[in-house]
Amino acid sequence: MTTWLGIDLGSTTTKAVLVNEDGKVVGAGLTNTRSNYDVAAAIARAEAIADAQLSRLEAELARNGEKNAAGTLAEVKRAVRIEQSLARLTQVRDRTVSLTRSAPDGGDVVADKTQALFDAIAKDGENVFAALAVDRSRFFRDMVAARILSDAENAARKRELPYDVVVGAYDRAIVDVENSEAAESVGVHLVRSLSHAKVSSESARRIEAAWKTLEAEPIDIKAMVGTGYGRSRLPFPKENIRSEILCHGLGAHAFFPKTRTVLDIGGQDTKAIQVDGDGVVTGFQMNDRCAAGCGRYLGYIAEEMNLGIHELGPLAMKATRAVKISSTCTVFAGVELRARLSLGEKRENILLGLHRAIILRAMSLLARSGGVSDELTFTGGVAKNQAVVQELTDLVGKHYGQRTLNIHTDSIFMGAMGAALFAKRGVQA
Amino acid sequence: MSADVKHAQKDVSQNRQKEMIAKHFTRLSKARENGEKVGYTFVPGNLTELLGVFDILPVYPEINALQSAMRQKSAGYIREAERLGHNEDVCTYVKCDIGMMTQGNIGPTGEKLPPPDLLLLSYTGCFTFMKWFELLRQEYGCEIAMLHVPYVPGQMPTSEMRQYVKGQLKDEVIPKMEKVSGKKFDPDALLARLKLSARAENDLVWVLESAKKRPSPIDAYFGSVYYVGPIFTGFRGTEDAVSYYKELRAEVEDRMSRGEGPVTPDGTLAKEKYRLVVEGPPNWTNFRDFWRIFYDEGAVFVASTYTKVGGLYDTGFRHDQEKDPLLALADYCIGCYTNLSLPQRVDLLEKYVREYEADGVVFNSIKSCNSFSAGQLVMLRELEKRTGIPGAFIESDLVDPRYYSQANIKNRIESYLQMLSARKAGGHVAQPASLKLPVVAGGH
Numbered sequence: 014m015t016t017w018l019g020i021d022l023g024s025t026t027t028k029a030v031l032v033n034e035d036g037k038v039v040g041a042g043l044t045n046t047r048s049n050y051d052v053a054a055a056i057a058r059a060e061a062i063a064d065a066q067l068s069r070l071e072a073e074l075a076r077n078g079e080k081n082a083a084g085t086l087a088e089v090k091r092a093v094r095i096e097q098s099l100a101r102l103t104q105v106r107d108r109t110v111s112l113t114r115s116a117p118d119g120g121d122v123v124a125d126k127t128q129a130l131f132d133a134i135a136k137d138g139e140n141v142f143a144a145l146a147v148d149r150s151r152f153f154r155d156m157v158a159a160r161i162l163s164d165a166e167n168a169a170r171k172r173e174l175p176y177d178v179v180v181g182a183y184d185r186a187i188v189d190v191e192n193s194e195a196a197e198s199v200g201v202h203l204v205r206s207l208s209h210a211k212v213s214s215e216s217a218r219r220i221e222a223a224w225k226t227l228e229a230e231p232i233d234i235k236a237m238v239g240t241g242y243g244r245s246r247l248p249f250p251k252e253n254i255r256s257e258i259l260c261h262g263l264g265a266h267a268f269f270p271k272t273r274t275v276l277d278i279g280g281q282d283t284k285a286i287q288v289d290g291d292g293v294v295t296g297f298q299m300n301d302r303c304a305a306g307c308g309r310y311l312g313y314i315a316e317e318m319n320l321g322i323h324e325l326g327p328l329a330m331k332a333t334r335a336v337k338i339s340s341t342c343t344v345f346a347g348v349e350l351r352a353r354l355s356l357g358e359k360r361e362n363i364l365l366g367l368h369r370a371i372i373l374r375a376m377s378l379l380a381r382s383g384g385v386s387d388e389l390t391f392t393g394g395v396a397k398n399q400a401v402v403q404e405l406t407d408l409v410g411k412h413y414g415q416r417t418l419n420i421h422t423d424s425i426f427m428g429a430m431g432a433a434l435f436a437k438r439g440v441q442a
Numbered sequence: 443m444s445a446d447v448k449h450a451q452k453d454v455s456q457n458r459q460k461e462m463i464a465k466h467f468t469r470l471s472k473a474r475e476n477g478e479k480v481g482y483t484f485v486p487g488n489l490t491e492l493l494g495v496f497d498i499l500p501v502y503p504e505i506n507a508l509q510s511a512m513r514q515k516s517a518g519y520i521r522e523a524e525r526l527g528h529n530e531d532v533c534t535y536v537k538c539d540i541g542m543m544t545q546g547n548i549g550p551t552g553e554k555l556p557p558p559d560l561l562l563l564s565y566t567g568c569f570t571f572m573k574w575f576e577l578l579r580q581e582y583g584c585e586i587a588m589l590h591v592p593y594v595p596g597q598m599p600t601s602e603m604r605q606y607v608k609g610q611l612k613d614e615v616i617p618k619m620e621k622v623s624g625k626k627f628d629p630d631a632l633l634a635r636l637k638l639s640a641r642a643e644n645d646l647v648w649v650l651e652s653a654k655k656r657p658s659p660i661d662a663y664f665g666s667v668y669y670v671g672p673i674f675t676g677f678r679g680t681e682d683a684v685s686y687y688k689e690l691r692a693e694v695e696d697r698m699s700r701g702e703g704p705v706t707p708d709g710t711l712a713k714e715k716y717r718l719v720v721e722g723p724p725n726w727t728n729f730r731d732f733w734r735i736f737y738d739e740g741a742v743f744v745a746s747t748y749t750k751v752g753g754l755y756d757t758g759f760r761h762d763q764e765k766d767p768l769l770a771l772a773d774y775c776i777g778c779y780t781n782l783s784l785p786q787r788v789d790l791l792e793k794y795v796r797e798y799e800a801d802g803v804v805f806n807s808i809k810s811c812n813s814f815s816a817g818q819l820v821m822l823r824e825l826e827k828r829t830g831i832p833g834a835f836i837e838s839d840l841v842d843p844r845y846y847s848q849a850n851i852k853n854r855i856e857s858y859l860q861m862l863s864a865r866k867a868g869g870h871v872a873q874p875a876s877l878k879l880p881v882v883a884g885g886h
Binding site for chain 1: 819826832835849850853854856857858860861864865
């Protein structure tokens with residue numbers, strides 16, 4: 014299989030996408046960028062390749078008479094993702110258990126009980142990793158942390174385990190495991206997953222046969238292009254490095270070909286991009302000197318309110334009115350928030366005002382970049398927040414009239430997608 | 443190419459300029475003992491020839507500030523000024539100068555600067571200059587002369603405007619200079635100096651316009667801030683300046699005949715990939731890093747408005763065109779880039795984009811300079827509309843390193859240049875296949 018690779022080294026996550034000759038995504042990988050860019054790029058790339066190895070099963074299955082090859086493959090991919098997560102969980106378990114055993118307040122008893130905690134999670138793997146298995150933009154770390162923290166807390170309340178020891182060991186273990194590639198091959202996970210995948214025994218037989226045929230064939234990566242803040246760290250020649258603005262533009266165009274304006278709100282910057290009918294960037298603006306109004310703004314507000322970042326949007330949606338927040342500075346907005354709370358203003362109303370403040374900043378960048386043309390594609394982590402989307406829809410409608418707003422579950426991969434398409438297109442001078 | 447700070451390559455003319463400047467500062471440091479008078483003044487609308495007629499030695503506080511920044515001293519000076527109570531939003535040239543003054547007034551060559559006998563303010567668009575000299579007068583208690591240059595709302599100054607400036611020169615500025623220097627005004631001496639100015643100006647314009655060639659033998663921003671040095675400061679109207687520009691012109695002619703690009707700190711630029719026009723001053727604290735962002739990508743500035751703040755010569759003005767030398771000075775002051783209206787600035791930028799066949803336009807907005815930055819976004823928009831070329835907008839500061847972010851600016855400029863090359867490649871862009879993936883939020 015001939016593919017082209019795009020790698021997007023972002024400030025919080027690293028993404029890899031492989032496209033085939035038709036420019037279709039055949040493999041995608043995602044990892045945290047907390048450690049270093051080289052490791053993150055290698056892991057994301059390995060994940061994307063494993064994903065691509067599975068993707069090519071589809072054609073082979075169809076050739077062997079499988080009726081709904083696409084549906085079968087989707088289920089197989091889901092089951093493999095569960096298997097991969099379980100394998101990773103085993104790595105985390107072993108590392109955590111070993112750390113608790115040697116911890117000053119740990120020991121054999123604590124280690125054994127910790128092992129039992131992890132085994133219980135593994136037993137419930139289908140549930141724990143259900144969301145991760147179908148949504149590629151979710152993180153293994155979040156799925157496991159949600160369970161392990163609450164289970165450890167319960168155990169601690171019953172005085173069965175010292176909470177700090179377990180969580181401290183887990184925090185170290187997860188970083189170690191995230192910074193290493195999978196121990197087993199995708200083939201191993203595939204075979205194991207067939208025992209619980211919801212496919213007929215006949216389909217399972219076809220899958221095994223197809224895998225045998227394809228296993229030896231390597232995934233051929235013809236060319237690669239890197240993008241994102243860490244792009245200069247990639248061991249690529251200069252021509253193979255593309256700015257994330259161009260990649261986001263082309264990626265958004267690939268997902269939604271009618272896109273003319275792209276708004277990307279990421280962790281530390283906001284970009285307003287204009288693209289033409291071919292996905293070529295014709296103009297752009299970014300936030301300057303100050304990152305107020307970006308993803309970290311919401312992170313800070315969540316901390317101030319002692320809430321999870323994913324809770325902000327739903328809470329703001331309950332507002333009856335938006336409180337006017339005048340400060341554009343993240344820290345001052347926090348001060349305003351406290352002042353309003355002390356005056357008896359409802360939390361949700363303040364929150365809606367804060368969400369509106371983000372979009373007001375974005376609107377100014379959009380205006381600077383040349384306005385909002387139809388269609389508008391909204392990307393970046395902040396696009397997952399319903400209240401932000403609501404405010405954007407409202408303000409775009411008021412300023413520019415009705416526009417189609419595109420938001421994609423896989424929007425996190427848009428930069429990597431654009432990079433892969435640049436690689437495929439052939440590097441231009 | 444490698445970045446060796448110690449052995450940065452330079453134009454040959456730069457060494458000559460260095461000698462000229464060194465001589466000037468040594469003379470300044472001995473002004474008191476030699477009984478020479480000193481006048482502080484600003485670059486835009488400077489009356490250097492007139493000061494020269496009265497043998498008053500000029501000092502340019504904003505040039506000292508930018509030199510302090512290039513020598514990494516501005517951060518400390520600014521801190522000192524803020525400690526004295528100057529707000530964070532105040533012009534950083536002012537704070538850098540105030541800081542330098544309180545730290546012993548040691549100039550860029552390490553020699554002490556003399557206090558002024560005269561503060562000569564030629565107001566050409568920057569309101570802060572007035573406040574700056576109010577502060578200096580409080581410190582030095584010396585004579586002060588102010589020339590008010592009117593803003594020109596249309597394209598051409600009226601004769602009343604010219605007479606208004608001339609009248610002030612005659613009735614206020616010259617009598618003040620006579621008083622400070624103890625010398626009588628000699629119009630012939632001024633005319634002689636203005637003739638010398640024009641000779642240097644002819645060669646300067648030739649050098650700036652050499653950028654119309656492909657490849658351009660000069661960088662009309664980073665390189666040319668050096669080229670305009672002598673003519674913007676104490677050397678206009680002197681034989682020194684005439685020979686400097688003659689030499690500079692020969693140097694550029696030589697480079698042009700060999701088909702060579704501009705000299706960067708890392709050597710001669712190998713390949714000109716992008717031709718850019720720029721609006722706004724450069725950042726001085728990270729001058730070389732800022733420059734490198736461009737030359738690493740093969741981007742050359744072919745025209746800049748900043749190199750016109752001390753006088754606009756490439757639209758035809760010369761100091762010797764008027765028989766009446768005071769009217770010539772009036773025309774010069776009125777025509778400085780800092781005194782131009784926004785429509786005039788846009789016209790000039792449009793002319794540069796077309797005449798120099800530019801691929802792109804960069805605007806550098808200055809955090810602490812409202813007089814330069816106000817209106818830049820509107821100008822950019824208008825320019826984009828007229829030329830069809832998208833502009834890049836970056837933000838930094840003159841001499842405050844706290845407002846310069848290399849990573850952000852580099853990211854912005856690299857993206858911009860890649861966008862330009864994608865646009866150049868234009869038509870033959872492959873149409874990528876669309877993906878059939880689920881949509882979570884639809885249209886409205």
